[in-house]
Amino acid sequence: MKTPKYRIPASFDLPTRQWPSRTLITSPDWCSVDLRDGNQALPNPMDPDQKMEYFELLCNIGFKQIEVGFPSASQDDFDFFRHLIENDHIPDDVFIMGLTQCRPHLIERTFEAFKGVRKGIIHAYIASSDLHMKQVFGMDRAGTLKAAVDATRQISELADTMPDSDIRYEFSPEEFTDTDQSFCLELCQAVFDAWGKATPEKPMILNLPATVERRPPNHYADMIEWFCANFPHRDCVKISLHSHNDQGMAVAATELSLMAGADRVEGTLFGHGERTGNVDLVTVANNLFSRGIDTGLDFSNLGRVAETVERLTGMPIYYRQPYAGEYAFTAFSGSHQDAINKGMHRLDKAGELFGMQWKVPYLHVDPADLGRSFERMIRINSQSGKGGIAWVLEQEYGIEVPKAMQPELREEVQAYSDSVGREISSEEVRAIFQEKFISPAGPFALIGYWPRPDDNDPTFIHGEVKMNINGEEKTARADGNGPISAFVNAVSGLVGIDFSVDNYHEQAVGKGADAQALAYVPLKRAGNGVIFGVGSDSNIDQAAVRAIVAGLNRIAGKK
């Protein structure tokens, strides 16, 4: 039979697996590899100033372990280590980490870079997969094991020469997920023995990378669970994950493998890294945060983090990137907008109904916790629903469009959006509201209305209405049971439109001397339904009167 080009990766035989029924309840340790795995994969790697700014960003977020480079492979990385250490830029509680291959002269050079460090992690790696050993290095398993053990002994001895520094050790069998697992266990155990310094207080880090994502996430979890169960000094090691995202499942692989017993996660902000990148720590950490787990990482100003990373890496963040993407908290469709609107208004009931403060349709996390604002949650296009449009006006301008008027408003917004053929901004929605409902073009303009109470019965109103109708000034007497009904009686005759006004809605916008009344008045015409006009004035009766004139112009415009 012809050898197939691809085949299903053999699943891991682990009938005792426990991880599928576990729940994550605590945070792992985090290690940022942005300045090493991330930086090495940038089209334009960062210069020293940019690295410094990035390092400070990582410290401010709360990372306590930061891989800052590969000092034996690059002079720039070496210099950056020296700069950090000599200028005392490393917070007391932060470990800096440096990568090295298992080769004597590179290890020596790495230690030179670490001289004087307060807290450092030497990170040695060796490819342990048959693929790498056979096809790349022409090595066998025994040779690989010997190189790793020799290197580790050298590292352990050099660490002894730095008694004033807290030097820890991380070992990575590169391509762990493509490595024979029994060999990997033997290799890691031999390395652990060669280091000889691991204790529960100062554990060694065994970083088990999915260097290339060749398998489904459950395989990685099985391998981690098996490794944790079989490694003899489990309390003296931190099992670390390092996933790449070749099949787009690095976040899932990381979460499942944490359930399988891993203690630590390496990755980068927004998933920078070789090829499709490393696992995105912003997503993993905020997934845990959204389930109530304290991660120790602060993404409360994610916008600033995203802006800084975009600027320093020169790579934009995708619109739909979880948490940080421009559209991460944006609903376009009407039904989603409406549901969010309702959920936000009923948030005070969430605790009683669901036992949690935040439970809103279509939003699994409160955007405000990430420094994102609600304003950007709803964008308007021709698909937008009435609830979403009303929500935008209310949230951004304090305008409370009554429910009965919302369909009319949506019609106007849709017509505009169709005419421009694109998403429209909240400013444009506000302008539509002004142009179509407060000051619509039309034949009628109010010159003045002066109501006064009857001398004998002050509930009865007399007055005079002066209007410009199609350029001609007209006047009419106004009599009625209140200022608005007197106005309606006068104006119906003047404009030749038979209409009535019932329950209208008023609200105040703004405060103090600048407060304006907004009146939303439905004009009812027999057999012709209702048309709304909106008036704005410092006086509530005048606002209602203006709303009526606006509504009459809207009626005239529809004829």
Ligand code: KIV
């Ligand atoms: O992806 C990988 O395996 C690595 C190692 C050096 C840990 O980056």
Ligand code: ZN
């Ligand atoms: Zn990597």
